Amino acid sequence: xxxxxxxxxxxxxxxxxxxxxxxxxxxxxxxxxxxxxxxxxxxxxxxxxxxxxxxxxxxxxxxxxxxxxxxxxxxxxxxxxxxxxxxxxxxxxxxxxxxxxxxxxxxxxxxxxxxxxxxxxxxxxxxxxxxxxxxxxxxxxxxxxxxxxxxxxxxxxxxxxxxxxxxxxxxxxxxxxxxxxxxxxxxxxxxxxxxxxxxxxxxxxxxxxxxxxxxxxxxxxxxxxxxxxxxxxxxxxxxxxxxxxxxxxxxxxxxxxxxxxxxxxxxxxxxxxxxxxxxxxxxxxxxxxxxxxxxxxxxxxxxxxxxxxxxxxxxxxxxxxxxxxxxxxxxxxxxxxxxxxxxxxxxxxxxxxxxxxxxxxxxxxxxxxxxxxxxxxxxxxxxxxxxxxxxxxxxxxxxxxxxxxxxxxxxxxxxxxxxxxxxxxxxxxxxxxxxxxxxxxxxxxxxxxxxxxxxxxxxxxxxxxxxxxxxxxxxxxxxxxxxxxxxxxxxxxxxxxxxxxxxxxxxxxxxxxxxxxxxxxxxxxxxxxxxxxxxxxxxxxxxxxxxxxxxxxxxxxx
Amino acid sequence: xxxxxxxxxxxxxxxxxxxxxxxxxxxxxxxxxxxxxxxxxxxxxxxxxxxxxxxxxxxxxxxxxxxxxxxxxxxxxxxxxxxxxxxxxxxxxxxxxxxxxxxxxxxxxxxxxxxxxxxxxxxxxxxxxxxxxxxxxxxxxxxxxxxxxxxxxxxxxxxxxxxxxxxxxxxxxxxxxxxxxxxxxxxxxxxxxxxxxxxxxxxxxxxxxxxxxxxxxxxxxxxxxxxxxxxxxxxxxxxxxxxxxxxxxxxxxxxxxxxxxxxxxxxxxxxxxxxxxxxxxxxxxxxxxxxxxxxxxxxxxxxxxxxxxxxxxxxxxxxxxx
Numbered sequence: 090x091x092x093x094x095x096x097x098x099x100x101x102x103x104x105x106x107x108x109x110x111x112x113x114x115x116x117x118x119x120x121x122x123x124x125x126x127x128x129x130x131x132x133x134x135x136x137x138x139x140x141x142x143x144x145x146x147x148x149x150x151x152x153x154x155x156x157x158x159x160x161x162x163x164x165x166x167x168x169x170x171x172x173x174x175x176x177x178x179x180x181x182x183x184x185x186x187x188x189x190x191x192x193x194x195x196x197x198x199x200x201x202x203x204x205x206x207x208x209x210x211x212x213x214x215x216x217x218x219x220x221x222x223x224x225x226x227x228x229x230x231x232x233x234x235x236x237x238x239x240x241x242x243x244x245x246x247x248x249x250x251x252x253x254x255x256x257x258x259x260x261x262x263x264x265x266x267x268x269x270x271x272x273x274x275x276x277x278x279x280x281x282x283x284x285x286x287x288x289x290x291x292x293x294x295x296x297x298x299x300x301x302x303x304x305x306x307x308x309x310x311x312x313x314x315x316x317x318x319x320x321x322x323x324x325x326x327x328x329x330x331x332x333x334x335x336x337x338x339x340x341x342x343x344x345x346x347x348x349x350x351x352x353x354x355x356x357x358x359x360x361x362x363x364x365x366x367x368x369x370x371x372x373x374x375x376x377x378x379x380x381x382x383x384x385x386x387x388x389x390x391x392x393x394x395x396x397x398x399x400x401x402x403x404x405x406x407x408x409x410x411x412x413x414x415x416x417x418x419x420x421x422x423x424x425x426x427x428x429x430x431x432x433x434x435x436x437x438x439x440x441x442x443x444x445x446x447x448x449x450x451x452x453x454x455x456x457x458x459x460x461x462x463x464x465x466x467x468x469x470x471x472x473x474x475x476x477x478x479x480x481x482x483x484x485x486x487x488x489x490x491x492x493x494x495x496x497x498x499x500x501x502x503x504x505x506x507x508x509x510x511x512x513x514x515x516x517x518x519x520x521x522x523x524x525x526x527x528x529x530x531x532x533x534x535x536x537x538x539x540x541x542x543x544x545x546x547x548x549x550x551x552x553x554x555x556x557x558x559x560x561x562x563x564x565x566x567x568x569x570x571x572x573x574x575x576x577x578x579x580x581x582x583x584x585x586x587x588x589x590x591x592x593x594x595x596x597x598x599x600x601x602x603x604x605x606x607x608x609x610x611x612x613x614x615x616x617x618x619x620x621x622x623x624x625x626x627x628x629x630x631x632x633x634x635x636x637x638x639x640x641x642x643x644x645x646x647x
Numbered sequence: 648x649x650x651x652x653x654x655x656x657x658x659x660x661x662x663x664x665x666x667x668x669x670x671x672x673x674x675x676x677x678x679x680x681x682x683x684x685x686x687x688x689x690x691x692x693x694x695x696x697x698x699x700x701x702x703x704x705x706x707x708x709x710x711x712x713x714x715x716x717x718x719x720x721x722x723x724x725x726x727x728x729x730x731x732x733x734x735x736x737x738x739x740x741x742x743x744x745x746x747x748x749x750x751x752x753x754x755x756x757x758x759x760x761x762x763x764x765x766x767x768x769x770x771x772x773x774x775x776x777x778x779x780x781x782x783x784x785x786x787x788x789x790x791x792x793x794x795x796x797x798x799x800x801x802x803x804x805x806x807x808x809x810x811x812x813x814x815x816x817x818x819x820x821x822x823x824x825x826x827x828x829x830x831x832x833x834x835x836x837x838x839x840x841x842x843x844x845x846x847x848x849x850x851x852x853x854x855x856x857x858x859x860x861x862x863x864x865x866x867x868x869x870x871x872x873x874x875x876x877x878x879x880x881x882x883x884x885x886x887x888x889x890x891x892x893x894x895x896x897x898x899x900x901x902x903x904x905x906x907x908x909x910x911x912x913x914x915x916x917x918x919x920x921x922x923x924x925x926x927x928x929x930x931x932x933x934x935x936x937x938x939x940x941x942x943x944x945x946x947x948x949x950x951x952x953x954x955x956x957x958x959x960x961x962x963x964x965x966x967x968x969x
Contacts, residue, residue: 430779614872
């Protein structure tokens with residue numbers, strides 16, 4: 090249907106011009122086929138689907154004995170419509186015929202490979218396998234020691250009758266998302282994406298952009314939605330369609346209008362965006378530096394020391410010599426005592442000791458400098474500063490105590506009496522956060538709670554303890570990732586093109602046949618709403634009454 | 648305190664209205680000619696929409712953060728999204744059957760949320776530091792909207808499958824009758840009656856078949872459109888989640904169980920969209936994929952939360968019975 094009436098620039102070598110004269114009683118006219126050209130794409134590669142016949146006839150009709158020929162072109166074609174219908178509707182061949190010229194230098198093997206890869210059921214199968222592997226990756230605990238798998242999937246009592254630790258460790262299921270099986274499937278999917286985009290979607294762009302008028306009422310009436318409207322003018326239809334947002338083209342008696350062409354191109358954009366994301370992800374995986382560090386308040390570290398490369402593309406930069414100083418770490422609390430936010434005041438010094446940046450970071454608000462990003466991810470309790478009987482201040486190191494769940498508990502111990510005796514007794518101090526310290530005496534009995542800096546001493550069996558300060562340590566995660574801009578670009582493109590591909594590409598053809606207008610149209614996605622929309626347009630077209638008919642026909646013949 | 652009373656009232660109103668709407672729908676199956684019933688069911692859903700909007704706004708005001716931080720709030724948001732989808736689809740096309748799916752879904756999610764199983768989560772809680780971000784609004788709301796749309800679409804496909812396979816079983820039964828009828832040909836009048844019955848049955852069968860065919864066609868189309876819409880929201884939700892993760896935790900993809908299952912859901916619905924581009928007008932293939940998607944959405948939404956591990960542990964809950 091979108092085959093052009095015969096275009097001489099497209100004639101390949103095998104043109105056989107012939108002249109036929111056909112007498113037909115049915116038509117009561119002689120029409121001569123002036124040019125009957127046989128245009129086939131025959132290729133050495135297989136499949137009869139290659140055959141797309143285009144027969145162009147010019148017929149001269151002598152009617153009413155007037156001998157004034159009214160040129161009409163009848164275009165018959167087959168095979169082409171399947172490309173215009175849907176994005177990847179047909180798998181391989183008609184599009185390959187178009188690009189065969191380009192592939193000739195590479196030989197037949199890449200062509201076959203391309204054909205195999207751009208097969209849609211294969212891509213669907215790959216996606217299923219990837220989904221299944223990901224699901225398996227969530228059920229099997231990742232990253233544990235082999236011993237864990239020996240116990241969980243023992244050989245003498247296999248899960249589902251066959252799944253033992255041998256499956257897990259040999260196939261790499263304990264690190265599923267970086268295992269060769271999974272990565273191999275991703276690579277295969279990427280190859281399929283590229284092959285599919287190249288073979289089916291890019292030719293689709295050429296086909297969809299190539300619009301053409303339909304010059305015969307029969308061709309128009311063959312569309313999905315077709316109607317005839319007596320006593321109407323194609324111009325009125327054109328105006329109504331323009332008002333409804335269509336792009337309208339009028340040539341003589343025929344009209345072509347379309348809307349939503351972006352909806353045809355958007356799936357290509359989706360696939361390209363996914364490829365972009367995969368490239369960015371690969372770059373991230375192979376070329377970034379990562380590291381985490383817990384720095385007590387008041388101490389420094391050098392960026393380059395704490396970060397490790399993740400792959401072979403990782404190259405350090407000059408900013409790795411920067412020194413980071415944790416000025417202060419503090420937390421905000423709700424009234425109920427829960428933590429509201431963590432803050433770390435950081436200063437960055439370059440290699441000469443000059444301060445280049447100072448910022449307070451918190452969760453969801455990282456520090457960015459020279460390509461390196463620092464995130465606030467964790468916290469710890471480093472030391473407790475106390476005054477004992479007015480002397481000090483002493484710094485007591487604080488250790489984390491193990492609790493179930495993610496609540497933290499820290500404790501420290503101040504020995505009382507001889508520190509050498511085997512049963513050392515002393516004062517225990519426990520803290521959940523930096524707000525308040527709970528103190529216990531030598532027998533382990535609860536004594537009281539004190540806040541750091543409150544200047545309120547507490548008396549424990551004659552010893553005066555005053556909590557001066559709770560010194561925390563900040564858990565920072567550092568990263569430099571060159572793939573992030575690419576991945577973000579891919580994300581944005583994917584979001585945009587996915588939204589656009591919701592649009593439906595609607596095409597309308599119309600022909601002024603005497604005083605009736607023949608209208609046909611089709612759309613690729615909105616198949617139920619399109620006929621209703623068309624009916625609304627047709628209802629809006631004004632009917633031409635008898636008195637103005639002669640004028641109309643004059644306009645048409647121009 | 649006044650906010651919680653307000654919330655209670657609103658949830659009760661919306662729950663009762665939705666149950667009335669469902670009753671009206673069931674009645675309209677039997678009594679087809681009363682058009683006012685359809686209108687009233689529409690108005691009922693609009694009222695529900697406003698009630699739940701009021702609930703969400705009052706919760707926003709009382710707790711100070713966007714009302715999507717734990718499971719209870721996300722379930723209420725889900726039932727709100729169902730009512731939105733119902734209203735939007737009515738604006739698109741007045742004659743569709745989507746309301747059969749959206750109204751019961753809205754009531755079920757709301758009922759589960761307000762039931763005794765989740766009382767401890769119904770108090771509005773404070774936000775942990777990791778959730779204090781503008782991204783919370785966009786990411787979680789997009790995800791819940793997408794769940795609602797995809798659930799509707801996959802339920803429509805499930806309905807399509809049920810109708811298709813029931814039709815096959817019934818035709819098989821009718822063919823058996825036909826064969827038996829024709830084999831008893833030489834037995835006179837009794838047999839003629841039987842054959843007439845069979846012919847009448849087949850006439851009705853073809854009439855019912857036509858309606859079924861139309862219904863299947865409609866269900867297929869609407870399932871496709873709603874799932875495409877849901878797919879767009881899911882894409883935006885996953886990608887905004889990835890950008891947020893990069894801002895908060897330093898990596899845009901961590902293979903967290905929730906993230907992985909959201910990606911699996913995305914993959915399954917991408918498969919659904921791709922099985923439709925082929926010209927197989929059976930329709931059953933894509934419907935099977937969409938029905939699988941229904942299961943997977945529930946695993947993604949609830950199943951992962953039951954495990955309670957990973958970076959998304961805010962949504963976890965334990966079922967307590969009191």
